[in-house]
Amino acid sequence: MSASTIERTARPRKSRTRSRNINGRPALVISTLRPHQYDLRPACASLICPDCKTWVPITGIQARQQKLVPHDTGRAGKDPAVRCQGSNRLVTVDVAFEKWQQRLQDGGAETAARRPTTVLPKAFSPRTDQTLRARAQRTPAGREADWNAVLPQVADVDVARRQVPAGDAPLDGPTVPLTTLHPQRPTC
16 A cells, blocks of 8 residues: 555544543643633534543544543644644533523623713813804805905905016916906805
8 A cells, every 4th residue: 555645634523422532631621711712502512622622522422421522723624634632621611501691691791781882972172163153144244244354365465476576477377367366255
């Protein structure tokens, strides 16, 4: 028989094992783990393997003897096939399903209470408040009065722009316009 040149990769994990092998290490007691580190629902009873930190199914959850499914340390189909030392380890389920579910809900509520959920508005400074109140009180007549107050300064700037500077005109640029545009405000 020839040796394969293809490197072995981790196999997909089975949800049920029929192996009678038992790991020689002491049984893993569920009550020593935190509620979020195991799942006791009958459809998907599993826990986080203390050795490789991956979720591993528990076989025989309704049977006399529960144990972890044999599993590799890496991701299935990607990492090298290295069997975890926690494979086939016995599991002692000493927590009732209802008690686990209650502890999990209490932990979720406690965590949610620690997280801030309300968005507090930024406090106004007195200057910002004054500006916003003045803006709300302005009327169209007030805006037109402000515009009329600024018109003489605008006219002075226009006169200064009309003056042609002394010296030669630029050779490579466009000519400077000498007429001023006077846009008309639309009547409402």
